[in-house]
Amino acid sequence: MDGKPAPAADGVPAQQQAQSAGPYRPGYELVAEQILQLIAELGxxxxxxxxxENELASRLSTSRTVVREAVKILSAIGRVRAQKGRGLYVADDEGMLGSSRWGSFFLPTDLDHVYTLFEFRRVxxxxxxxxxxxxxxxxxxxxIEAAADTCREGHLTGQRELFDRGDDDFHISIAAASHNPFLVxxxxxxxxxxxxxxxxxxHGGIGGHAEEAVAEHAAIHQAIRTGDAEAAAHAATVHLDKTLEDYRREIQRRVFG
Structure with a gap:
């Protein structure tokens, strides 16, 4: 016996699952989060x-299969790079806000990190x-108007991917209209x-803020269209504060129960 907790059926230690009193989360998702924490701990x-993968499975007391699925997620979001025949590497294309410039790794379910990110977005x-x-x-x-319309259509038709695409386009289009490449x-x-x-x-979706977000986008667009700079800034602040509250509520519900 090596003293390690026995993995549960999905490859996640039973002790770890017991400590997580919240709603069920797939084992590979928990391990993906643990890998990010391990990268930070190892500096x-x-x-x-x-x-x-074998070393990660041993360190995290899980199976190689679960590690492999976790690595797929981290590769998809640009945090890990898998090189065939060479192994796993910390991704080196994290951009302006990546670990090399931001000073620490962003942990997606760490509420303090999420708060800090939204504080930055607010500015x-x-x-x-x-x-x-x-x-x-x-x-x-x-x-800007077309992006807001796409977001609205995604909400009304229940197409989450369409909503997300419109949301991304909306915020990036506003940044582009600032004519400041650093803001973009x-x-x-x-x-x-x-x-x-x-x-x-x-898990790829947020709570019930989509309908409000559509109205908030409309308020931001209207203020920009009429040239009211202070109203535009205020509408953007309201939108981001409400979005942060939704993220806070959902992360606490799904991760902490």
Whole structure:
């Protein structure tokens, strides 16, 4: 006996499952989160080689099959790179907000990290909306409106992917209308990190904020279209604060019970 807890049927230690009193989460999702924590604990940087799948399975007291599924998730969201015949590496294309520049790894289900991310988004998108209200061209206004319409259609038809695409396009279009390339880059990167919380912690969807988000988008667009910079900034702040509250509620419900 090596003293390690015995894996449950899905490859996750029974003790670990017992400690998680919240709703059921797939074993590979829990292990994906643990791998991110392990990377941070080991102080690995972008481009560094990671432990092998077998080593990860041993460290995390789970099966190699579960590790492999977790690695697939982390590869899909750009946190891990698997090189055939060479092993696993910390992804080195994390961009402006990645570990090498941000100073620490973003843990998608860590509420403190989510709060910090939204605090940053609040600053950048409030500024972007204020600038867009004074700088947006007719073509940029049409792009913002089209993105808002796509988001609304996705909500009304129940097409989550369409809603998400419209949501991304809406926020990035506003950043583009600010005519500040640094804001465009930062908005894009912050949304990429937020998407990681959505995938790992929220199973690809958030709670009941979609209907409100559509109305909030309309308020932001209207303020930008009429050139009211302060109203645009205020509407963006309201939207982000409500979105953060939805993320907080959903992460606590799904992860902590």
């Amino acid at each position: 690995l940087r972008p481009g560094d080689r990671m432990p092998t 950048q998108e409030t500024a972007a909306s204020r600038l867009a209200a004074t700088r947006a061209t007719p073509a940029e206004l049409r792009a 880059a930062s908005v894009r990167e912050a949304r990429r990190l937020q998407h990681q919380s959505n995938i790992i912690g929220l």
